[in-house]
Every structure is written in C-alpha cells, then in structure tokens.
Amino acid sequence: MNQFTDKRKGMDHKDLAVEARGLVKVFGDNRAVDGVDLNVRAGSIYGVLGPNGAGKTTTIRMLATLLKADAGSAKIFGYDVAKDAQIVRQLIGVTGQYASVDESLSATENLVIFSRLLGLSRAESKRKAMELLEEFGLTEAARRPLKHFSGGMRRRLDLAASLIAQPPLIFLDEPTTGLDPRTRNQMWDTIRRLVKEGSTVLLTTQYLQEADELADRIAVIDHGRVVAEGTVNDLKESIGTSSLHLSIQNEQSLSKARLIVERVLNVQSAVTAEGGKITAPMADADRVTDLLITLREAGIQLEELSVQKPTLDEVFLSITGQNTASNTQVKKEELA
Amino acid sequence: MSSTTIKAPHERKLRRKTNFRESVKNSLTMAYRGLLKIKRTPEQLFDVTLQPIIFTLMFTYIFGGAISGNVQNYLPVIIPGILVQTVITTSIVTGVQLREDMDKGVFDRFKSLPIARIAPLAGALLADTIRYTIATVLTFSMGYVMGLRPEGGLGAVVVAGLLVIVCSWAISWIFAFFGVISRTASSVQGISMLVLFPLTFLSNAFVPAETMPKLLQWFVKINPISHLVTAVRELTNSGTVGWDFTISLIGATVIVAIFAPITVRAYMRRA
Numbered sequence: 001m002n003q004f005t006d007k008r009k010g011m012d013h014k015d016l017a018v019e020a021r022g023l024v025k026v027f028g029d030n031r032a033v034d035g036v037d038l039n040v041r042a043g044s045i046y047g048v049l050g051p052n053g054a055g056k057t058t059t060i061r062m063l064a065t066l067l068k069a070d071a072g073s074a075k076i077f078g079y080d081v082a083k084d085a086q087i088v089r090q091l092i093g094v095t096g097q098y099a100s101v102d103e104s105l106s107a108t109e110n111l112v113i114f115s116r117l118l119g120l121s122r123a124e125s126k127r128k129a130m131e132l133l134e135e136f137g138l139t140e141a142a143r144r145p146l147k148h149f150s151g152g153m154r155r156r157l158d159l160a161a162s163l164i165a166q167p168p169l170i171f172l173d174e175p176t177t178g179l180d181p182r183t184r185n186q187m188w189d190t191i192r193r194l195v196k197e198g199s200t201v202l203l204t205t206q207y208l209q210e211a212d213e214l215a216d217r218i219a220v221i222d223h224g225r226v227v228a229e230g231t232v233n234d235l236k237e238s239i240g241t242s243s244l245h246l247s248i249q250n251e252q253s254l255s256k257a258r259l260i261v262e263r264v265l266n267v268q269s270a271v272t273a274e275g276g277k278i279t280a281p282m283a284d285a286d287r288v289t290d291l292l293i294t295l296r297e298a299g300i301q302l303e304e305l306s307v308q309k310p311t312l313d314e315v316f317l318s319i320t321g322q323n324t325a326s327n328t329q330v331k332k333e334e335l336a
Numbered sequence: 337m338s339s340t341t342i343k344a345p346h347e348r349k350l351r352r353k354t355n356f357r358e359s360v361k362n363s364l365t366m367a368y369r370g371l372l373k374i375k376r377t378p379e380q381l382f383d384v385t386l387q388p389i390i391f392t393l394m395f396t397y398i399f400g401g402a403i404s405g406n407v408q409n410y411l412p413v414i415i416p417g418i419l420v421q422t423v424i425t426t427s428i429v430t431g432v433q434l435r436e437d438m439d440k441g442v443f444d445r446f447k448s449l450p451i452a453r454i455a456p457l458a459g460a461l462l463a464d465t466i467r468y469t470i471a472t473v474l475t476f477s478m479g480y481v482m483g484l485r486p487e488g489g490l491g492a493v494v495v496a497g498l499l500v501i502v503c504s505w506a507i508s509w510i511f512a513f514f515g516v517i518s519r520t521a522s523s524v525q526g527i528s529m530l531v532l533f534p535l536t537f538l539s540n541a542f543v544p545a546e547t548m549p550k551l552l553q554w555f556v557k558i559n560p561i562s563h564l565v566t567a568v569r570e571l572t573n574s575g576t577v578g579w580d581f582t583i584s585l586i587g588a589t590v591i592v593a594i595f596a597p598i599t600v601r602a603y604m605r606r607a
C-alpha cells in the first residue's frame with residue numbers, strides 16, 4: 001500500500017495520515033469534543049464509532065479545516081490543519097454528513113464547478129464529471145436538478161465530488177446512514193476500492209457492523225472522548241462477536257446468575273433496567289453449553305435465552321462499564 | 337471504473353497560498369455558478385424585471401401631473417430617480433442570497449477546497465451585477481416606451497447606466513456585510529430595507545428637494561443618493577458630466593474602502 005515517507009519528519013510520524021492531539025471544541029458550555037487523540041496510518045480505513053452527539057462530525061470538521069479547534073492540534077500527512085490549512089485542503093476530500101452539493105444545479109454542473117475550482121480546464125472538467133458520473137451510476141440523472149435526486153443518489157454525487165482531485169485522504173461522515181442495503185454495499189465496495197488505489201479513509205458510523213466490515217482500526221467515542229481504540233480484533237475480543245441475553249424465572253437469583261455468567265464466560269455482564277435481563281458479551285458460542293450446564297447445576301431456571309449481535313450500547317457497556325442510555329443510574333442501584 | 341492510483345502527498349506539488357491569478361480564476365468560477373443558478377431559477381429575477389416596469393408606470397402617473405404638470409415633462413425627472421432606486425434596492429439581494437448560500441451544505445464543500453477564501457464572496461458580488469444590468473436596461477426601456485427621449489443621446493445613457501451599476505455594486509458591499517454577520521436571511525432583508533428605504537425616499541429621486549421642509553432639504557442635499565440621481569439626470573437630459581458624477585464615484589469608493597475590508601474580515605472568520 002501507499003507508504004508515505006517524509007525525511008523531515010521523525011520515523012514514528014512517517015506514515016500517519018492523521019495525527020490529532022487533544023482536540024477540543026466547546027459550544028457554549030457543551031464540550032462537544034473533549035480531548036480527542038487519533039492516529040490514522042496512511043493507506044488504512046479508520047472507523048470512528050459513536051452514538052448521536054458523540055462529537056464525530058465536530059471532530060471531522062476540525063480535521064478537515066472547516067472548524068477551528070479550541071485546543072489541541074492536528075496534522076494531516078504532517079501538515080498542521082491550522083497553520084497549513086491550504087496545503088491540507090489539497091490533500092483531503094470531504095463528504096460531510098449532509099450533502100454538500102448545490103441543490104439548484106444539475107449533477108454535471110456541480111461536478112464541473114468543483115473541478116474548475118480545483119484548477120481543471122473546461123474540457124478536463126467536463127471529462128472528469130462524465131467519468132465520475134459514470135463510475136457512480138449517475139449518468140442518466142446527470143442533467144436533472146438535484147432537487148429530484150433520491151438520498152442515495154445525492155450521497156453518491158457527494159462522494160464523487162470529493163474524489164475529483166484524487167485526494168490521498170478522504171473523510172466520510174456517516175457515508176451509509178439512510179442508504180438501503182444494496183446501495184450501502186455499493187458504498188462499501190467503493191470505499192474498499194479507494195483504499196486499494198492508495199487512499200486513506202477516515203469514516204464515522206453509528207453501526208458496529210459497518211466498522212467491523214470496513215475498518216482496520218476503530219476509535220469509539222462518546223461524549224467527545226475516545227473511550228476505546230484498537231484494531232477490529234482488539235475491540236471484538238473485549239466485547240465478543242455476539243452477545244448473550246438471558247432472563248431467569250426467579251428474580252431473587254439474579255445476582256447469583258450474573259456471577260455464574262461472568263465466571264463461565266469470563267466477562268463483565270450487565271442487567272437491563274426493564275425486566276431484569278442479563279446481557280453479556282460472548283466471544284465463543286461454544287461456551288453457552290458450559291453456561292447452561294452450570295446454571296442447571298446451580299438450580300437456576302431460565303425463562304428465555306438468546307444470542308444476538310452486539311449493539312453499540314453493548315460496545316460501550318463492555319468498554320466503559322457503563323451504558324450510553326440514561327438508565328445507567330437505575331442499573332447501578334439495582335446491582336447494589 | 338478508473339484504475340488510477342492515487343499520488344502520495346510527497347509526490348504532489350503543494351502550494352501554501354493561492355496566488356492572485358488563481359484567486360481571480362476562482363472568483364470567476366464562483367460568478368459563473370451564480371449565473372447558472374439564476375438561469376436555473378429565473379423566478380429570482382422577478383424583482384428586477386417587475387419592479388422597473390411597475391414603479392415606472394405607477395410613479396409617473398401618480399406624481400407626473402402634480403410635480404411637472406404632465407407625464408411627458410416628468411419622465412426626465414422620474415426615470416433617473418426610479419433607475420437609482422430600483423437598482424440599489426436590487427443590491428439587497430446580494431446580502432440575502434449570500435446568507436442563504438453560507439447556510440447551505442455546499443458552502444462546506446467550498447471551504448474544504450484549496451481555493452482562494454475570498455472566491456465565494458467575490459463571485460457572488462460579481463454575478464449580481466447581471467441583475468443591476470437587467471434592471472437598468474428595463475427601466476430605460478420602460479421610459480423610452482412611455483415617451484422619454486434623452487437629450488444626452490445613447491452614449492450618455494450608457495454612461496449613466498454604468499454609473500448606477502458601479503454605485504450599486506459598491507453599495508452591495510454594505511448588504512454583503514449584513515449578510516455575512518447576520519444569522520438569518522430574513523433579518524438581512526429587514527435591516528437592509530430599514531437602511532435603504534429612508535435613503536432612497538429622502539432624496540430628490542421622486543420630488544424636487546425645494547418642495548420639502550428645511551430640515552429635510554438639508555438631509556436630501558447631503559444624501560449621496562441625491563447626488564447619484566442628479567448625476568444620472570444631467571447625463572441623460574443634457575449629456576453633461578458634473579460635480580455630482582464625481583461625488584457619486586467618490587461615495588462609491590469610500591463605501592467599498594470601508595465595507596470591503598470589514599466584510600472580507602468577517603467573512604474570513606466564518607469561512
């Protein structure tokens with residue numbers, strides 16, 4: 001893959017596409033981003049995972065020179081986003097959370113204008129626009145005004161517009177939110193192809209599955225802080241590939257059952273506020289057999305048991321030991 | 337599918353600043369975008385097309401008899417007045433549209449591109465001169481249809497039209513400033529009207545200053561709009577360029593000298 005080297009920089013910085021240190025952004029008294037560190041290796045796909053309002057968009061906007069950080073610093077391929085903003089802009093493509101294209105113009109006109117702004121000649125711009133429209137399956141709609149575009153088409157056009165200059169680093173803010181499964185898969189293929197061609201991609205998502213599918217490394221952020229960072233495998237080991245949901249007949253044995261679950265699966269468990277259901281991450285489905293046997297031996301009768309894909313909530317649960325939902329307090333009291 | 341591989345950052349020619357030539361090119365592209373938008377949504381030209389027609393008809397027939405005895409004699413007085421009022425009012429749109437534009441998603445794209453920071457602003461101001469031109473041509477045409485035959489000749493009329501366009505462009509910097517610092521487009525509209533309404537009506541655009549009370553006369557005489565109206569009248573009616581012409585241009589220069597830097601600074605802070 002694209003190994004970027006720069007002799008002026010130290011060895012450890014040489015192939016970092018993004019290097020953020022202690023980024024902070026405060027809106028009023030809301031610390032939207034509260035000291036975020038990120039290291040994104042060139043040539044990789046990096047996923048930033050977090051719930052609504054975690055600070056994903058704000059972080060991307062600071063990295064993409066759209067927003068000034070209140071504290072901290074960030075470098076893109078070694079260039080400071082504050083001091084060398086204009087250079088950074090030559091190295092990035094940004095597809096924001098909301099379409100950043102001109103609604104009143106056609107797809108072709110949009111792409112031609114962006115190409116012209118990027119220094120392409122009139123003829124080159126036309127050619128580039130045609131090429132991108134074809135690549136993203138928008139040729140038929142090329143001359144229609146965007147007002148009549150579907151969400152998926154707009155999204156694709158937006159990504160196409162970010163690729164005009166073939167930037168080595170591409171920011172994608174929730175690229176697949178609101179897309180149907182087929183369009184989403186196409187988007188994933190496109191992202192993989194971009195990386196194969198040598199780009200670096202930093203994307204945000206609310207879906208663990210998406211990060212799992214695409215990203216080499218993941219940062220989980222919540223309330224403006226990175227709460228976990230690592231490879232997909234690191235993260236999986238901490239949360240399990242799936243999660244166990246268990247409810248028992250006799251509420252009194254709840255804490256006993258929890259202890260058994262934690263001991264047998266060797267993980268932390270939690271209890272949902274409503275209905276006293278035990279949830280726990282699970283790395284190995286085989287362990288369920290052991291668990292069931294142990295529960296039977298302890299005389300605990302089950303009401304319901306299911307194995308599900310872990311939700312984002314559970315990621316947070318296992319990483320931070322607390323739920324993102326507001327019922328955290330309830331849970332703690334219940335456990336006591 | 338393109339099979340290109342992406343150039344690594346160190347293989348690229350990276351520039352720390354956009355130079356003057358590129359800034360001009362970027363601004364022209366942004367102006368082209370403005371024109372395309374007008375082409376796509378021609379209904380936004382309603383004001384510049386209807387206002388000259390309706391105002392010319394209305395004011396001429398309402399005031400004509402009272403002020404100049406008859407419509408024919410009033411035309412050389414009123415057409416320059418309406419021209420100035422209409423074209424300058426048109427320049428409010430610059431500020432309103434700038435605000436609307438800056439609130440749209442596409443503005444983020446412009447900000448993330450390695451283009452001159454000033455280009456979207458300069459482009460908007462440039463594209464809007466097309467509106468002034470339309471309004472100018474229509475007002476003179478309306479006058480001609482109603483019987484105005486400027487003594488100054490076609491050349492003088494063209495110069496008068498250009499003077500109004502230049503001055504309106506200068507004034508549009510004021511509204512661009514409001515556009516940049518305001519939070520909503522409707523507030524830009526409101527505050528701009530509040531500034532412009534007294535300026536255009538407390539002038540000699542429709543009624544000779546001599547008929548007004550003393551205090552008002554004093555204001556009408558120092559009002560730069562009055563000087564612009566007089567300059568246009570002198571040009572169209574006798575083909576002469578006088579002191580008022582110079583004052584108008586000086587006024588335009590002063591406005592640009594004050595508002596261009598503060599607008600650009602406010603704009604850059606947001607861009």
Ligand SMILES: Nc1ncnc2c1ncn2[C@@H]1O[C@H](COP(=O)(O)OP(=O)(O)OP(=O)(O)O)[C@@H](O)[C@H]1O
Nearest residue numbers: 027030032050051052053054055056057058059097
């Ligand atoms: N311009 C702004 N002014 C004030 N507050 C803001 C602004 N932008 C974001 N915020 C606040 O900052 C916090 C983080 O917002 P951000 O958009 O970065 O979250 P996000 O992780 O992208 O969420 P989502 O998944 O909903 O897109 C939120 O509480 C939001 O209300």
Ligand SMILES: [Mg+2]
Nearest residue numbers: 056057058097
């Ligand atoms: Mg967001």
